[in-house]
Amino acid sequence: MPVFLPATPAGPLAERITGRLARALLAAAGRLTSPLTPDDYLGLIDPLLSARHPAGRVTAVRPEGPGAVTLVIRPGRGWAGHRAGQYLPVGVELDGVRHWRTYSLTSPPEDGTRSRVLTVTVKEDPRGAVSPHLVHRTSPGTVLRLGPAQGEFVLPEPSPARMLMVTAGSGITPVMGMLRTLARRPPPARTDVLLLHSAPGPGDCLFRAELTGLARRAPWLRLHLHYTRSAGRLTAEHVGRLCPDWAARETWACGPAGLLDALRARWDAAGAARRLHVEHFRLLPLAPLAPAADGGGRVRFERSGVEAESAASVPLLHTGEAAGAVLPYGCRRGICFGCLAPLLHGRVRDLRTGEVHGEPGELIQTCVNGAAGPLALDL
Amino acid sequence: MTSTPAALPPLSPARAEEFGAALDRIRAEVVATRGDEDARYIRTVIAVQRGLEAGGRLALAVSLLPPAWCAGTAMLTVAKTLENMELGHNILHGQWDWMGDPAIHSTTWEFDFLTPADAWKHTHNHLHHTYTNVVGRDRDLGYTILRMSPEQPWHPVHLLQPLYAALLAPVFEWGIALYDLEADAVTDGRKSVRAFLGEVAHLARKAVRQCAKDYVLFPLLAGPSALPCLLGNVTANGLRNVWAHTVIFCGHFPGDVRTFTEEEIEDESRAQWYLRQVQGSADFEGGLLLRVLSGNLGHQIEHHLFPDLPSNRYAEIAPRVRRLCEKYGVPYATGPLWRQYASMWGRVLRHAVPWDLRR
Numbered sequence: 173m174p175v176f177l178p179a180t181p182a183g184p185l186a187e188r189i190t191g192r193l194a195r196a197l198l199a200a201a202g203r204l205t206s207p208l209t210p211d212d213y214l215g216l217i218d219p220l221l222s223a224r225h226p227a228g229r230v231t232a233v234r235p236e237g238p239g240a241v242t243l244v245i246r247p248g249r250g251w252a253g254h255r256a257g258q259y260l261p262v263g264v265e266l267d268g269v270r271h272w273r274t275y276s277l278t279s280p281p282e283d284g285t286r287s288r289v290l291t292v293t294v295k296e297d298p299r300g301a302v303s304p305h306l307v308h309r310t311s312p313g314t315v316l317r318l319g320p321a322q323g324e325f326v327l328p329e330p331s332p333a334r335m336l337m338v339t340a341g342s343g344i345t346p347v348m349g350m351l352r353t354l355a356r357r358p359p360p361a362r363t364d365v366l367l368l369h370s371a372p373g374p375g376d377c378l379f380r381a382e383l384t385g386l387a388r389r390a391p392w393l394r395l396h397l398h399y400t401r402s403a404g405r406l407t408a409e410h411v412g413r414l415c416p417d418w419a420a421r422e423t424w425a426c427g428p429a430g431l432l433d434a435l436r437a438r439w440d441a442a443g444a445a446r447r448l449h450v451e452h453f454r455l456l457p458l459a460p461l462a463p464a465a466d467g468g469g470r471v472r473f474e475r476s477g478v479e480a481e482s483a484a485s486v487p488l489l490h491t492g493e494a495a496g497a498v499l500p501y502g503c504r505r506g507i508c509f510g511c512l513a514p515l516l517h518g519r520v521r522d523l524r525t526g527e528v529h530g531e532p533g534e535l536i537q538t539c540v541n542g543a544a545g546p547l548a549l550d551l
Numbered sequence: 552m553t554s555t556p557a558a559l560p561p562l563s564p565a566r567a568e569e570f571g572a573a574l575d576r577i578r579a580e581v582v583a584t585r586g587d588e589d590a591r592y593i594r595t596v597i598a599v600q601r602g603l604e605a606g607g608r609l610a611l612a613v614s615l616l617p618p619a620w621c622a623g624t625a626m627l628t629v630a631k632t633l634e635n636m637e638l639g640h641n642i643l644h645g646q647w648d649w650m651g652d653p654a655i656h657s658t659t660w661e662f663d664f665l666t667p668a669d670a671w672k673h674t675h676n677h678l679h680h681t682y683t684n685v686v687g688r689d690r691d692l693g694y695t696i697l698r699m700s701p702e703q704p705w706h707p708v709h710l711l712q713p714l715y716a717a718l719l720a721p722v723f724e725w726g727i728a729l730y731d732l733e734a735d736a737v738t739d740g741r742k743s744v745r746a747f748l749g750e751v752a753h754l755a756r757k758a759v760r761q762c763a764k765d766y767v768l769f770p771l772l773a774g775p776s777a778l779p780c781l782l783g784n785v786t787a788n789g790l791r792n793v794w795a796h797t798v799i800f801c802g803h804f805p806g807d808v809r810t811f812t813e814e815e816i817e818d819e820s821r822a823q824w825y826l827r828q829v830q831g832s833a834d835f836e837g838g839l840l841l842r843v844l845s846g847n848l849g850h851q852i853e854h855h856l857f858p859d860l861p862s863n864r865y866a867e868i869a870p871r872v873r874r875l876c877e878k879y880g881v882p883y884a885t886g887p888l889w890r891q892y893a894s895m896w897g898r899v900l901r902h903a904v905p906w907d908l909r910r
C-alpha cells in the first residue's frame with residue numbers, strides 16, 4: 173500500500189528561502205559563519221534546507237509490481253529542476269557509507285503549477301548493493317542526497333511529430349518521464365508516438381496499467397507490449413516489423429546493451445544514426461569482483477591522456493609517474509591523503525588490506541591502491 | 552651519537568616485522584568495522600559543535616549581562632576547541648573520507664583556524680606525520696624556533712625559548728599560520744618565491760575573513776554589547792589556542808619521547824616506521840570529556856600509527872597497542888596530562904642551554 177506522509181514543515185520553508193532577498197541574506201550571513209556557510213547550519217535543522225548538499229525526502233513509496241517501487245521525493249533547496257528523460261544521481265547511506273546510483277526521473281518537469289515533487293522508479297537487482305535497499309527498506313521520511321539532473325536523452329521542445337520509443341525492463345523509466353510530460357499538455361495534433369516495450373510478462377511489466385490506460389485515452393500514443401516469456405527477446409528485426417517507418421522517426425531506446433547495440437548498427441546502416449538516441453543503464457562493464465592475484469589492469473589517466481598497464485601490486489601513483497603523467501602526491505605511504513583522485517570507472521585494490529573497492533566518483537589514494545582490472549582516474 | 556632519550560637496542564628485523572604485522576591487523580579490523588555508529592558519532596559532534604557555536608554567539612550578543620558573557624564565552628571556547636581538534640584536525644586527516652560524504656571530507660573541509668586547510672595538510676599530514684621526530688626533517692620538532700633535542704644546533708636565542716614558547720601559546724593559531732608558510736623552505740631553495748607569495752595571499756584572504764568575523768562583525772552586531780562581545784571572542788580564541796598548544800606539545804615533547812636521525816630512517820620499512828611513530832609520540836590519559844576536547848589526541852601514539860582511522864576508535868585500540876608494545880619491549884610513553892605537561896616544559900628548559908643536562 174502506498175503510504176503518504178503529511179507535508180513536513182520543511183517543505184514549504186525550503187521553498188520560501190529561495191527568493192532573491194533570501195539569497196542576499198544568506199550571502200551576508202556567510203560572513204558570520206565563515207569558514208562554514210549558512211547552509212551548513214540550516215542543513216542541521218533539516219537536510220532539505222541545505223543547497224550546498226542538495227537532498228530530498230521520500231514522501232511516499234508505491235509498489236510497482238514484483239521487486240520495483242516508485243519513490244516520490246520532495247526535493248529541497250538546491251534542486252535545479254530537470255528535463256523529461258534525464259536522470260539524477262541519488263546518494264544512499266548504507267552502514268555509514270554513502271553510495272551513489274543514477275535513476276531516471278519518471279515525473280514530468282516542474283511547470284510551476286504543482287508542488288515540487290519528483291519520482292524515480294527503482295527495479296531491484298537482487299545481487300546489487302543499493303537497489304534492494306531502495307526497494308525494500310526505504311520508508312517515507314527517508315532523506316536521500318540528490319545530484320543535479322543530467323543526460324542528453326531528453327524530449328526536445330517542441331516535440332517532434334513522429335516518435336518511436338523502444339524500451340525493455342526498467343529501461344521504460346526515462347521514456348515514462350517523457351510520456352507523462354506529453355500527456356500533461358496535449359501535444360500538437362498530428363503527433364504520433366509508438367512505444368515498443370518489452371517485459372518478461374504482464375505481471376512484471378512496469379507501469380502496465382498506466383500505459384494501457386494512456387494508450388486508450390491519448391490519440392497520439394500507440395502501445396505495443398512485447399512479452400519475452402512468450403515471444404522471446406525483443407530484437408532489431410521485431411522493431412523493423414512493428415514499425416516499418418522506423419528510419420524516419422525520432423527514436424529513443426533504453427534497455428540491455430545487446431538490444432541497444434543492435435539498434436545502433438541498424439540505424440547506422442540506414443544512415444539514420446542522427447535520429448537514434450540511446451540510454452545505457454550500465455555505463456561500462458564491471459570488473460570482476462575478485463580478479464586473479466596477478467590481475468592489475470590497464471589504467472587511464474584521463475586528463476593527462478596517459479595510459480599504462482599496471483600490475484596488481486604497483487601503486488597507481490607509480491604507474492602514472494612512470495608513464496610520464498604529472499600527478500599530485502604527498503607522503504607516498506597512505507598517510508597524508510595528498511594524492512586523492514576521483515575514480516572515473518573500474519575498481520582498485522587497497523595494497524595494505526587487499527580490499528577491492530571503488531565506485532565512480534570515489535576519491536582514491538593513488539599511493540596505496542593498485543589496479544583491480546581496467547580503470548580510469550580523473551587525473 | 553644517541554638521541555634523547557637513549558635509543559633501545561633495536562628489535563631484530565624479524566621481530567620488528569612481527570610487530571608491524573600485528574599493528575596492520577589492528578588497523579584492518581577497525582577498517583572492516585567502520586560503519587553506522589561511527590558515522591553517527593561524527594555527525595553528533597558536528598551538531599553539538601554548531602549548536603554551541605550558535606548558542607555562544609547569541610549569548611555574546613547580549614554580553615553586557617555578565618552571566619551571558621560567561622556562558623557565551625564558555626560555549627564559544629568549547630565550540631572552537633571541538634571544531635579544531637575533534638573535527639578539523641581529524642577530518643583533514645581523511646579519517647572520515649570512507650563515509651563518502653562530501654560535507655565531511657578531507658578535500659572539502661575548511662577549519663576555523665587561521666591557517667588555510669591546504670597549507671596545514673601539507674606541513675602537518677605530509678611532512679610531520681611522515682618524518683615524525685626526525686631531526687632536520689620534521690619541522691614540527693620545535694616548529695623551527697624551539698630547540699627540542701641535543702642534535703639541534705644551539706643558538707644564543709634559545710636562551711629565551713622558555714619565554715617565547717609560553718608567549719606562543721595564546722597566539723598559537725598565528726604561529727601555526729606563519730609556520731605553515733615555510734619561509735625557511737624559500738631560503739633553502741625548496742620553494743619558489745612566487746609560490747610563497749601565492750600562499751601568503753591565500754593566508755591573508757582567510758585571515759581577513761576570520762578576523763572580520765570575530766573582531767568586527769559579531770561585535771558590531773552586538774550593538775551595546777560590542778565591547779564585551781569582542782572580549783569574549785578574543786578570550787575564546789585565546790583559550791582555544793592555549794589548549795591546542797598544550798595538546799600538541801604534550802603529544803611529542805614530553806621527556807621520554809625519542810628523536811631520530813636521518814640515517815636511521817634510510818630504507819625504513821613499514822614496520823620500522825610504526826616503531827618510530829610509537830617512540831616519537833606520547834599519550835596522556837583522561838576521561839571522555841578530555842578525549843573529545845583534545846580530538847582524541849591524548850591517544851597521540853595511536854593517532855601516529857593510524858592517522859587515518861576515525862578518532863573515536865583510538866580509545867578502543869589503545870590497550871591493545873600498549874600490550875603489544877609491552878610484549879615487544881617497545882617503550883610506550885603515557886601519563887596524566889599534568890605530568891606530560893610538566894615534562895614537556897622540562898624539555899623546553901633543558902634545551903634552552905647548550906649543555907646536555909641529561910648526561
Ligand SMILES: Cc1cc2nc3c(=O)[nH]c(=O)nc-3n(C[C@H](O)[C@H](O)[C@H](O)COP(=O)(O)OP(=O)(O)OC[C@H]3O[C@@H](n4cnc5c(N)ncnc54)[C@H](O)[C@@H]3O)c2cc1C
Binds near residue numbers: 273296519
Ligand atoms: C543513466 C542511468 C539511468 C538509470 N535509471 C534507472 C532507473 O530508472 N531504474 C532502475 O531501476 N535503475 C536505473 N539505473 C540503474 C541503477 O543506477 C543501478 O545501477 C541499479 O539500481 C543497480 O544498483 P545496485 O546498487 O543495486 O547494484 P550494484 O551494487 O551496482 O551491482 C549491480 C550488479 O553488478 C554486480 N556487480 C557489482 N560489482 C561487481 C563486480 N565488481 N564484478 C561483477 N559483478 C558486479 C552485482 O552483483 C549486481 O548484479 C540507471 C542507470 C543509469 C546509468
